[in-house]
Amino acid sequence: MRVPGEILMVGTAFGVGGDFEDMVLDTATLRIAFGLMALVLVLLFYFSAYRITRSPYSGWWCLALLFFLTGSACFLLDGTVHQIWANPLGNVLLVHGGVAVWAGARSLRTVPPPKWAFTGIPLVTLVASVLDNPATNTWSGGPVFLAAMSVSIGLASRELWRLEPGYSRVRIPMAVSAGGLAVFYFFRWVAFLFEGQHGPTFTTVFGSAVTTLVTMVLLVVVSFSMAALSSEQQTRALRVVASRDDLTGLLNRKAFVDLAAELLSDRTITRGSGALILADLDHFKTVNDTYGHAAGDIALQRFAEACTDTVRSTDLVGRYGGEEFVLLIPGASAERAELIAEEISRRLASAPTVDGMEMPTASYGISTYDAGTAEVDSVIAAADAALYVAKSGGRNRTARSDRLL
Template identity: 45%
Template sequence: MTFGVVGLCVVVLSYGVTYRTTRSAYSGWWCISLVLFFVSALLFLANDTDVQVVANPLGNTLAVLGAGCVWAAARSLRGRATTWWQLAIAPLVVLVASSLDDPADDIWAGGPFFLSGMAVMLGLSAYELATMLRAGLGQATARAQIRFTLWSLTLTSGMVALYYLLRAVVFVAVGPDDDLFRAAFGSQATTLITLVMLVVVTFSMSEMSHVEQTTDLHEQATHDDLTGVLNRSEFLRRAGAFVAHGSAAVVAADLDGFKALNDGHGHAAGDAALMRFAMVAREVVGDGGLVGRLGGDEFALLVPVASDARETVGRIRARYADGGADGPLPTISFGIAPLDAEVGVKDTIVRADVALYQAKAAGRDRVVVYDGAG
């Protein structure tokens, strides 16, 4: 209960000071998590009463759901959304297991599932944070304070996850009434561990909410609002890193008859076609390449291996044409040019455009590779 009371104080302050001013998903998820932990602690106070049969399974369930929100908070720092159905799986398992045990007489009904659920969700949080540390947070991670905060969160999440995993193992091995379990994994030790986590979270909430805001602003500055792919300047900047490798190719793509589509079916149809192509291109090119919108209905793709460019374009064409859109979809013309270190990215795009214009002149809806002519 100590953790619940302190947690309630923290959530009130965090909501009023951090979330209301930043509206960051990270602080929002943590506020929800702390509320769930507090309600869970209140429900556990009903142990040894007539309502234990209902309160105890619900307490277990809400605690695991709260740990799931900790995972969602970590995911939000990487720009990843978390749906409620993703969060519901572990709590539902715990609810069923706790309810089917003996919650009327046993305060540890469903104990192994509850402890394992806590370990899994907090472990996933530690994994998300560790992944972020390995990948970096762009230029934001240059600040030592942010990196220290991330390390603190990662180690704390991992430590608490490991603690709950050990609780589950010892619980199954010797039971909750054994002296070993009571001494090392009883309520006093658990309160201490969770209070440490609360201190770290309180310290981190303001800092990481700022990081999330910075990441969002960086996303807005470097990506196209409509399609979500890179904008022109960011595509050129990132493509420059591939010049030294000398094996990439640039693909210019243009939607055929796009103006007629807009005029005949409205801008919504045009936007749908742009978003459809951008989505398919990102899926096919993958994380190893780049997709950018240069302007209007023209896109640029960077394929890391030049010899794969034609095959990549073929897969994009097939998937793009294979349904997935409510309205009409225009055909697409493509021009391919190997990325030449001597001429640079901009001139390679010009070469790809030359090939693209040749594809248009030849009847559209085709792929042309730059051959140095024209």
């Protein structure tokens, strides 16, 4: 039987159900001990991680643990008249927990979880459980349940491995733990398919005290690593806020200059050459005076979007101040920078407006740098001089510093 009145709260939360008849301690004692451990972890994660950092990762983990605990509680009703609905519900809640673990791992890369994961995977699990005689079969939908858990937790491990190396080192034990648990579920699924729920391998290897001990170790690893990753996620979020312009979402002036200086000093990037574009919206004050400051904000946002939609994700785009913007294009020539400026203007002109507002035009100053350029300030100053020429020449045009007399 799956959980013949002897389910362990945390054991089943991580899929460690089955027969514990060989355990030295009685099952009631173990159930209370593991249940208290899981409850303590939920409270610990909430008060020491999520409530303090408000990091999405810690939030997802708190949600995952709640799914695991409530799913386990449903299995306590096995052997009663409520088993017919409690057993499928327990499967669905545990699968939701696995998906929440995956969603938490994705949040570390600021990637939202796919919507189908919280509907499709649990729905398939529910259908399989309902169609497999849940009133009498405590392992109703077992193969689908085990496969769903293996896949969801395996995907969580993959997301943790995909984190950039600069992330907290605890991502490695987290990825190993999740990967090991996914492999465990996989072999458990294989044993279930070949032997069934009463098979010797399935009941001894995957329902033994060793499995319970492994679960305890995983919980300890998670408790330390999750808190560290949550703090790291919050720290990175604060860094992003500190480096971004509130209105446009682009790099602010200081962040742009700092990152540009790093790129100029790195000779491995396109041999240290590239172009810088300094842009200024023409007659921006007129936009504010005619249509209001809200319209002016829209114009700034549309220009920022035109810039980011035109350049590569590896290029730098920042709001230099007011209606001035700056772009650093590593590897670009002056001619390429001119084409980029033209494309930005084209996108701005076709951007949607409100209340009949006419988008302003833009003027651009372009300068280039090479491996011998030491200071980013000199590159910006050259582009600024070119921009002054473009503004003086009638605006809505581009000027290059290498063509100035």
